[in-house]
Amino acid sequence: MKQLQTALDGYSLVTAQSISEHARSAGNNYTIDQIKEGEAELALILSLTQQGFETNAPVQGIMKVLTERLQALMNKSAPAVWAHLASVAQSHPVSSFLLQDPLTRWSFEKPRGYSGDAYLLDFIYEHPTVAAQVEAASPLGAEVYDFTRRSPSAVAVRERRDLLAAHVDAVADANDNAEILAIAAGHLREAELSHALRSDKLKRWVALDQDPVSVGTVSSNFHGSRVEAINGSVRTILGRAQKLGTFDFIYAAGLYDYLAENVAVRLTERCLQMLKPGGKFLLANFARGIGVEGYMETFMNWPLIWRTDEEVEAIINKVRHHLADISVTRGENGGVIYAVLTV
Ligand SMILES: C[S@@+](CC[C@H](N)C(=O)[O-])C[C@H]1O[C@@H](n2cnc3c(N)ncnc32)[C@H](O)[C@@H]1O
Numbered sequence: 001m002k003q004l005q006t007a008l009d010g011y012s013l014v015t016a017q018s019i020s021e022h023a024r025s026a027g028n029n030y031t032i033d034q035i036k037e038g039e040a041e042l043a044l045i046l047s048l049t050q051q052g053f054e055t056n057a058p059v060q061g062i063m064k065v066l067t068e069r070l071q072a073l074m075n076k077s078a079p080a081v082w083a084h085l086a087s088v089a090q091s092h093p094v095s096s097f098l099l100q101d102p103l104t105r106w107s108f109e110k111p112r113g114y115s116g117d118a119y120l121l122d123f124i125y126e127h128p129t130v131a132a133q134v135e136a137a138s139p140l141g142a143e144v145y146d147f148t149r150r151s152p153s154a155v156a157v158r159e160r161r162d163l164l165a166a167h168v169d170a171v172a173d174a175n176d177n178a179e180i181l182a183i184a185a186g187h188l189r190e191a192e193l194s195h196a197l198r199s200d201k202l203k204r205w206v207a208l209d210q211d212p213v214s215v216g217t218v219s220s221n222f223h224g225s226r227v228e229a230i231n232g233s234v235r236t237i238l239g240r241a242q243k244l245g246t247f248d249f250i251y252a253a254g255l256y257d258y259l260a261e262n263v264a265v266r267l268t269e270r271c272l273q274m275l276k277p278g279g280k281f282l283l284a285n286f287a288r289g290i291g292v293e294g295y296m297e298t299f300m301n302w303p304l305i306w307r308t309d310e311e312v313e314a315i316i317n318k319v320r321h322h323l324a325d326i327s328v329t330r331g332e333n334g335g336v337i338y339a340v341l342t343v
Helices: 016-025 032-054 059-076 079-090 102-109 118-125 128-135 139-148 152-174 189-193 212-221 234-238 261-273 293-298 309-318
Strands: 178-183 202-209 227-231 247-252 275-286 325-330 336-342
Touching: 032 059, 032 079, 059 079, 059 139, 059 293, 079 293, 102 118, 102 128, 102 139, 118 128, 118 152, 118 189, 152 178, 152 189, 152 202, 152 247, 152 275, 152 336, 178 261, 202 212, 212 227, 234 261, 247 261, 261 275, 261 309, 275 309, 309 325, 309 336
Parallel strands: 178 202, 178 247, 202 227, 247 275
Antiparallel strands: 275 336, 325 336
């Protein structure tokens, strides 16, 4: 598939190189025996999966077992061993079955040149935009998609979109002419669910993203509304390169999972500075231990910085800004950690 390259700002770990540099910094202690043991276990997992597909065993069962076994292998492997095993898995012939799933394939091929683009999220949102590609999938691909679109991470992402729309609506109820900023907005799908936007209760909803194609999509989808799509990045925000003004609510979803802690702290501080008195900043981060990391990091080639509640709290504790209130919670699904900071 043709790759469209986006100018990345170097702050988010969205390329194979940036992610492997981050993994290397986590430590490199492993032995040749650990590599050999991991390879042997992986080979067994993948050949049993391949056999399952070749003998037309029920796809949901194959996928469940594959996901669980990859997760168990990842959990017991040193980070550098796991990084090696993930690349071995990606070149195994079983991937020809898994890549028939449009969601796995888009994630693996990265047609936009980086991980976690907004179009990928549309497969998770089951958005009409991707309906034709879903329809075009092989019967096997459709069954694998039926599994991946219902995985805990996908359920968490859809819940995240719903919660964001509810937050925006609550801010609009509490503040006349509310001003909202979405950082790494993607296609701003939460806005499609917002009553406040539909009833024209907002002053502006700024949707900032580093990907000009996604910015263009938001701009045309929400033409004539209070949504303002702008091209910008973590780098431009930290460098104060754009005059964005101040906001009642700023949020970043699907971004902190790509930010090293020092960048996350600086971005949080900058966002807090852009809030009006009493304003709120929300950051969302995938929770570690959701159970699908192994599959995502192998066949989807979609590694993330999965954090614990303590790791999210560590970011907040390093922030130098007065906070009137801090809340760290999870959604019903438990797969995403939400920190809401009030100034
Ligand atoms: C996983 S998507 C999330 C999109 C949207 N927030 C959502 O929840 O559907 C991640 C988005 O982050 C954007 N992104 C990644 N790194 C960025 C950066 N350093 N600055 C601004 N946007 C970034 C990507 O272009 C992409 O649209």
